[in-house]
Amino acid sequence: MKEHVFDRYLRPEKLKTMWCPGCGNGIVLQAIIRALDESGADPDKVVVVSGVGCSSRAVNYLNTCGLHTNHGRPIAYATGVKMANPALTVVVITGDGDCTSIGGNHFIHGCRRNIDLTVVVVNNDNYGMTGGQYSPTTPLDAMTKTSVYGSYEPPFDVCELAAGAGATYVARGLTYYPVQLKNVILNGIRHKGFSVIDAMSDCTSLYGRLNRLGDAPTMMKRWEEKAVPLAKARTLPPEALAGKIVYGEFVRSDARREYTEKYAEVIRRAQEV
Amino acid sequence: MQGDRILTGNEACTLGALAAGMNFFAGYPITPATEIAELSSELLPKRGGTYMQMEDELASIAAVIGASTAGAKAMTATSGPGFSLMQENLSYGMIAEIPCVLIDVMRQGPCQGVATVPAQGDFMQSRWGTHGDHPVIVLVPNSVSEAYTETIRAFNLSEAYRTPVIVLSDATLAHMSEKVRIPDVSELTIVNRKKPTCDPKDYLPFSNENHQIAPMASFGDGYRWFVSGIVHDDTGFPVTNRPEAIRDSLDHLLGKLRDHLADIESYEEYRAEDAEILILSAGLVSRSAKSAIDRARARGVRVGLFRPVTLWPFPEARFSALCARAKTVMTVEMNGGQLAEVAAKYVDRDQTLRPVTQNDGTIIRAETIFDAILEVC
Amino acid sequence: MSEQHYEMRFGGSGGQGMMLMGDVMAQAAGIQEGKEVVLLKSYGPEARGGACRSELITDTEAVNYPALTRPDFVLAMSQLACDSYTADMDRENGVLLTDAELVHTVPADVKHAYAIPLTRIAREETGRPITANVVALGAISVLSRGAGEDAVRAAVLSRFPEKLHAMNLKAFNAGAAAARALL
Structure with a gap:
């Protein structure tokens, strides 16, 4: 029997996952697996680093090297891994809270350094593991356990944040479009530089329930209305994009040198002195 | 490189780390530890190693641990405020059993305190600073020479026991220069972590x-x-x-x-064998205690020093044996009496515990200790 | 602390090379002569302008206390340094060396006070006032017990690239000669 890609990349003894029925994490995980497989990376040379949160648990199921770190810190740990051995393919799985709140500083500095990491931000608009509190990406007026009168904090746009801080590959995908999601993760892995993929996902049992978004299939269906591909978005007036989520590749640039390459140059310079 | 050199404590820590095989340093500038970062940034790339200036201390120790998982011998250096920030990821290194070295150059006071003067306020933080309960190896050099040798030993212990190891220096030791004998590489014992040889499965x-x-x-x-x-x-x-x-x-x-x-503990005894007054002191200030002991001995006072170099795990077997023979146990320390709390555990009701503490950013002088000895003898 | 315990302080203003003086004297005493040394430097904003200093303790035995208690020798290259750094020195047996042109008021109760126009000698000998600290090192090697003349000279030369040796040697020897003339 032909080996399935999941057989190569999952640890069957660690399944089933701890995620709720209808959660988007599984779709993101399969997209990461397919992207890694298509990238041709040797699984022995792949290190997946995660922080704390529901999506970060993905690293427990992957048959690669895994580094399940502290809340908010995976990019900082991954930076050390990559610098110690630049030949490794290093993928970070992080959540919206992990990455843009408690880990916000590490995130923007990773972008600024342009170190060759692929950061998949599994963005489900709330803190799921702790029971559904609002996060830095929770939309205004959305209901969460700590915004029971509607969220009153303006949200971050993960892609704008990454682009502004200097990431050289920035894209958004959705669990509703798993092939497109896999493709942007694959492009991120192939890109030599700091890659950020904002993976829009659904938290059905908390965010969905608190905002009366229906069951999992209904929640997913809403992306048909809400999600606009970048090429189309560019043709639309701003008012037509109100409340929409634009997906696609926002930044793909080779203009800046990658950090480990830059540091190799520092070593050369130091050794010449 | 080998032979006698005049080095500061911070230089000695850096050169000791390099001698031990450090090939990765990540840190964040902070007084009075900065020179360790500066020298590392200059010397590491010359040897093909990596220096990284991170966005904060959380990231510094995180990168150090990450680098170690990828095979690096990694170190960071900081002072009190940064040491506080590092506790979170330090606990990761502890539970995940990742070798690395952390140098905490102690400065005075809580919060920003006084950045430029020495203290020993982090003795207990080095032991109990992280959450949860786990042991820790903490080494406290009392000279620039020991800053060199103990940093090497810190790497060796961290590699041998797969654990972060902390070195406690202080603002004075960091910036003062003394003569250090740099041994030939062949004289050094360098321990590297054991690697698996089994089938990966x-x-x-x-x-x-x-x-x-x-x-x-x-x-x-x-x-x-x-x-x-x-x-x-x-x-x-x-x-x-x-x-x-x-x-x-x-x-x-x-x-x-x-x-x-037996492998981890190290300590120095100075005229302690027959001591009726036993002084417990670690780090630079223990040297003042030695001067005071010499003066008091000249007057016939039986006083001696027990100096843990491995502060944690505290070398309690030997200390308690010496304690049992003493009438008075005196601690000499630059804090509010953290060693006195340790010593209290070993002092009986018929013995006296006399802490000599000073918390003003200056090294306790021998005269102060001598006077205290005369008071209790 | 032995009979040979000796405490020195080198004071001046930022840019006069006081840190280098400490380095050279520590090298001379510690490496060339094999003594125990503790070298201390003022760090931080203190070291950038105003009075600054480095301090050296030499001994034939281990130095236990890493600070001066009663300096046996003080160099003052500026009035501010002289005012700031002489209060605790040994009045009876200690030696104070000042730059004769830059320091006008010296404490009257210091028995062994020497004034040498260090900066002027530097200007005359090398054309470079910056070498005043090397002139001072020459004088110190004669006037102090920190380290002997040969050791200090060797330490000075070890600090500079070969092409600067002649100039610094000239400065050093002029300083030593000026000091000998006062004894």
Whole structure:
């Protein structure tokens, strides 16, 4: 029997996952697996680093090297891994809270350094593991356990944040479009530089329930209305994009040198002195 | 490089680390530890190593631990405020059993305190600063020479026992220069972590049988192992629902040091054998105690020093043996009396405990200690 | 602390090379002569302008206390340094060396006070006032017990690239000669 890609990349003894029925994490995980497989990376040379949160648990199921770190810190740990051995393919799985709140500083500095990491931000608009509190990406007026009168904090746009801080590959995908999601993760892995993929996902049992978004299939269906591909978005007036989520590749640039390459140059310079 | 050199404490820590094989440093500038970062940034790339200036201290120790999982011998250096920030990820290194070295150059006071003057306020933070309960190895040099040799030993212990090791320096030791004998490389004992040789499918990165230290693969070596900050079994994967597995995992952290105390502990005794007054002191200030002891001995006072170089685990067997013979136990320390709290455990009701503490950013003078000795003898 | 315990302080203003003086004297005493040394430097904003200093303790035995208690020798290259750094020195047996042109008021109760126009000598000998600290090192090697003349000279030369040796040697020897003339 032909080996399935999941057989190569999952640890069957660690399944089933701890995620709720209808959660988007599984779709993101399969997209990461397919992207890694298509990238041709040797699984022995792949290190997946995660922080704390529901999506970060993905690293427990992957048959690669895994580094399940502290809340908010995976990019900082991954930076050390990559610098110690630049030949490794290093993928970070992080959540919206992990990455843009408690880990916000590490995130923007990773972008600024342009170190060759692929950061998949599994963005489900709330803190799921702790029971559904609002996060830095929770939309205004959305209901969460700590915004029971509607969220009153303006949200971050993960892609704008990454682009502004200097990431050289920035894209958004959705669990509703798993092939497109896999493709942007694959492009991120192939890109030599700091890659950020904002993976829009659904938290059905908390965010969905608190905002009366229906069951999992209904929640997913809403992306048909809400999600606009970048090429189309560019043709639309701003008012037509109100409340929409634009997906696609926002930044793909080779203009800046990658950090480990830059540091190799520092070593050369130091050794010449 | 070898031969006598005049070095500052910070230079000695850096050169000691390099001699031990440090090839990765990540840090964040902070007085009075900055020169360790500066010198590392200059010397590491010359040897093909990596210096990284991180965005904060959280990231510094995180990158150090990350680099170590990929095979690097990694170090960071900081002072009180940064040491506080590092506690979170330090605890990761402890539970995940990742070797690395952290130098804390102690400065005065809580919060920003006084950045430029020495203190010994972090003795207890180095022991209990992280959450949860785990043992820790902390080394306290009292000279620039020891800053060199103890930094090497810190790397060796961290590699041998797969654990972060802390070196406590202070603002004066960091910036003062003394003569250091730099040995030839062939004279140095350098310990490197044991690597697995088994078939990857049989590899147990956290096996803890008899508190032996499991071999540690580097990411990319062909062993697809998993590292977690969650309590784990010998495979590294979480076990959070079996009390006996939780116990075994945490017991191992204690046991792996407890079963090797003879190798880990080091201390100095100075005229302590027959001491009726036993002084407990660590770090630079212990040298003032020696001067005071010489003066008091000249007057016939039987006083001596016990100086833990390994502050934690505290070398209690020898200390308590010396304590048992003393009438008075005196601590000499630059804080509010943290060693006195340690000593209290070993002092009986018929013995006196006399802390000599000074918390003003200056090194306690021999005269102060001498006067205290005369008061109690 | 032995009979040979000796405490020195080198004071001036930022840019006069006081840190280098400490380095050279520590090298001379510690490496060339094999003594125990503790070298201390003022760090931080203190070292950038205003009075700054480095301090050296030499001994034949281990130095236990890493600070001066009663300096046996003080160099003052500026009035501010002289005012700031002489209060605790040994009045009876200690030696104070000042730059004769830059320091006008010296404490009257210091028995062994020497004034040498260090900066002027530097200008005359090398054309470079910056070498005043090397002139001072020459004088110190004669006037102090920190380290002997040969050791200090060797330490000075070890600090500079070969092409600067002649100039610094000239400065050093002029300083030593000026000091000998006062004894």
